[in-house]
Amino acid sequence: xxxxxRTRTRDLFTLDGIWDLSREQPGVDYPDGFAAEKKVAVPGSxxxxxxxxxxxxxxxxxxxxxxxxxxxxxxxxxxxxxxxxATYRAEVHLNGAHLxxxxxxxxxxxxxxxxxxxxxxxxxLRVRIENLLSAETVPQGNLTAQHETGQISxxxxxxxxxxxxxxxxxxxxxxxxxxxxxxxxxxxxxxAVAGDQATVAVTGAFGGACDRAEVTLIETGETVAAxxxxxxxxxxxxxxxxxxxxxxxxxxxxxxxxxxGQDGAGLDEVTERFGVRTVEVRGDRFLLNxxxxxxxxxxxxxxxxxxxxxxxxxxxxxxxxxxxxIHANSFRTTHYPYAEEIIDLADEYGILVIGEAPAxxxxxxxxxxxxxxxxxxxxxxxxxxxxxxxxxxxxxxxxEATSDREAARPYFKALVDLTRELDPxxxxxxxxxxxxxxxxLDLFDVVSVNxxxxxxxxxxxxxxxxxxLKEDLARIHATCGKPIFISEFGADTIAGYHGLPxxxxxxxxxxxxxxxxxxxxxxxxxxxxxxxxxxxDFRTAQNYFRVFGNKKGIFTRERQPKxxxxxxxxxxxxxxxAAT
Ligand code: BDP
Numbered sequence: 001x002x003x004x005x006r007t008r009t010r011d012l013f014t015l016d017g018i019w020d021l022s023r024e025q026p027g028v029d030y031p032d033g034f035a036a037e038k039k040v041a042v043p044g045s046x047x048x049x050x051x052x053x054x055x056x057x058x059x060x061x062x063x064x065x066x067x068x069x070x071x072x073x074x075x076x077x078x079x080x081x082x083x084x085x086a087t088y089r090a091e092v093h094l095n096g097a098h099l100x101x102x103x104x105x106x107x108x109x110x111x112x113x114x115x116x117x118x119x120x121x122x123x124x125l126r127v128r129i130e131n132l133l134s135a136e137t138v139p140q141g142n143l144t145a146q147h148e149t150g151q152i153s154x155x156x157x158x159x160x161x162x163x164x165x166x167x168x169x170x171x172x173x174x175x176x177x178x179x180x181x182x183x184x185x186x187x188x189x190x191x192a193v194a195g196d197q198a199t200v201a202v203t204g205a206f207g208g209a210c211d212r213a214e215v216t217l218i219e220t221g222e223t224v225a226a227x228x229x230x231x232x233x234x235x236x237x238x239x240x241x242x243x244x245x246x247x248x249x250x251x252x253x254x255x256x257x258x259x260x261g262q263d264g265a266g267l268d269e270v271t272e273r274f275g276v277r278t279v280e281v282r283g284d285r286f287l288l289n290x291x292x293x294x295x296x297x298x299x300x301x302x303x304x305x306x307x308x309x310x311x312x313x314x315x316x317x318x319x320x321x322x323x324x325x326i327h328a329n330s331f332r333t334t335h336y337p338y339a340e341e342i343i344d345l346a347d348e349y350g351i352l353v354i355g356e357a358p359a360x361x362x363x364x365x366x367x368x369x370x371x372x373x374x375x376x377x378x379x380x381x382x383x384x385x386x387x388x389x390x391x392x393x394x395x396x397x398x399x400e401a402t403s404d405r406e407a408a409r410p411y412f413k414a415l416v417d418l419t420r421e422l423d424p425x426x427x428x429x430x431x432x433x434x435x436x437x438x439x440x441l442d443l444f445d446v447v448s449v450n451x452x453x454x455x456x457x458x459x460x461x462x463x464x465x466x467x468x469l470k471e472d473l474a475r476i477h478a479t480c481g482k483p484i485f486i487s488e489f490g491a492d493t494i495a496g497y498h499g500l501p502x503x504x505x506x507x508x509x510x511x512x513x514x515x516x517x518x519x520x521x522x523x524x525x526x527x528x529x530x531x532x533x534x535x536x537d538f539r540t541a542q543n544y545f546r547v548f549g550n551k552k553g554i555f556t557r558e559r560q561p562k563x564x565x566x567x568x569x570x571x572x573x574x575x576x577x578a579a580t
Pocket of ligand 1: 162335399400433450488533550552
């Protein structure tokens with residue numbers, strides 16, 4: 001899927017803004033008889049906007065509605081309606097006609113609406129969103145049971161994971177137009193470096209009919225003819241002495257793809273951005289452009305006051321500024337694919353990304369064939385969406401599954417095989433909390449470990465936590481022989497709580513624990529990186545062990561530093577592999 005863009009052959013407008021909202025009630029024909037209950041912001045979650053509790057934790061159908069008028073100049077063109085995401089599930093209706101649906105909440109989807117639109121008045125767009133999760137959704141959840149029975153156990157809403165199950169149209173909604181004769185549908189860019197030049201292979205698919213295409217490398221001005229065959233095109237361009245994309249050196253290139261008519265006139269034109277860099281796991285090292293890189297950074301969340309999981313450009317810029325300030329070089333998109341606009345920023349700041357599928361807490365007591373099918377589809381959509389981003393250096397297929405069960409092996413094997421088939425260029429991992437008991441470790445290129453010594457166990461005992469960490473990691477490494485990446489560790493901390501000596505929840509304790517565990521990780525040669533949990537405090541479901549959410553942030557939810565931030569900044573200023 002090509003990102004919506006305005007070019008010489010394409011136009012677009014956004015439907016972002018204020019829409020109408022209504023909770024679904026039985027017996028109402030919403031596509032035709034929608035009546036507004038509330039106003040709602042798009043992009044954004046609906047949950048935190050209203051005074052009424054019933055909206056915050058609404059589970060079930062909720063309808064979004066807006067109208068839009070098309071410019072006369074688009075008559076005769078191909079028209080597409082595109083959603084950046086809809087969480088968790090969407091069914092889309094335009095002018096009373098059902099266009100289709102999409103499941104899983106964090107990847108884009110679109111519909112060709114050329115036949116469904118009218119130019120004679122407003123177009124009525126009605127979208128049914130649903131945030132019910134079950135054993136067969138990804139992520140899994142207990143929300144269906146709660147909805148049906150009113151029974152709540154553990155937390156409210158009753159999710160099986162540790163972040164608030166925000167719902168809504170979280171990312172931009174766009175209408176765009178292309179020429180009706182031919183349009184680029186997909187473009188993949190793969191680079192290879194040999195000596196002092198890079199070869200750039202541009203391949204893809206187009207719709208409509210076209211037998212001539214060309215690719216121009218914007219930075220060098222070189223244009224080459226592409227081969228077209230059965231709705232696919234391919235071309236190869238060479239970059240002499242390429243500027244490599246690297247951490248803090250976001251050198252980017254642009255390939256312009258043009259589909260041409262018989263007379264040489266441009267039918268369609270799109271530009272894809274990419275970078276030239278290599279990534280590889282060799283022995284116990286993670287290599288970027290042939291040099292070992294030690295990953296230091298965070299697990300994060302798309303999460304902020306009022307907008308919930310809605311795209312917020314100000315928050316995102318602030319986050320990248322803070323990551324740069326603290327000398328982070330990477331983050332993992334815990335626990336789902338983040339907005340494309342965030343991956344763009346990573347490309348532009350030179351920060352590495354581990355892209356994660358939306359599969360948090362896969363529980364093998366409840367997994368069915370359908371769970372795997374949905375998981376496969378979500379992973380496929382993530383890889384297809386982000387494959388051209390140089391910042392993405394590894395795929396994570398899941399987080400904290402019950403992967404000490406035998407059933408986990410075939411399930412994860414299917415996911416890893418698919419990932420390598422779709423993208424043989426990037427290492428594959430998954431974050432485990434099962435230590436050496438995990439039966440899937442050997443399937444991965446890198447083993448990612450979530451571990452909470454000094455917090456969930458050995459509470460208050462930093463030195464014992466340090467000793468446990470080193471022994472446990474050594475055991476895991478001996479079991480799998482793979483490089484180990486510490487994908488989560490940390491301590492809940494309420495900004496402003498102090499204690500000397502430090503104790504749990506104080507800023508001193510978070511600082512002392514985090515720095516001591518980092519000592520332990522860096523004493524182990526096979527550890528390739530450390531990601532703190534979490535970049536910032538974030539909202540969770542309500543329960544007795546969360547105080548207005550998870551407080552493991554190095555920054556507060558407002559994006560201000562806790563005490564640990566300055567110490568981490570000092571530690572991260574020195575590169576671990578600088579001397580090797
Ligand atoms: C890990 C999960 C993460 C949680 C974290 C915690 O991967 O989603 O938020 O623990 O408990 O197990 O803080």
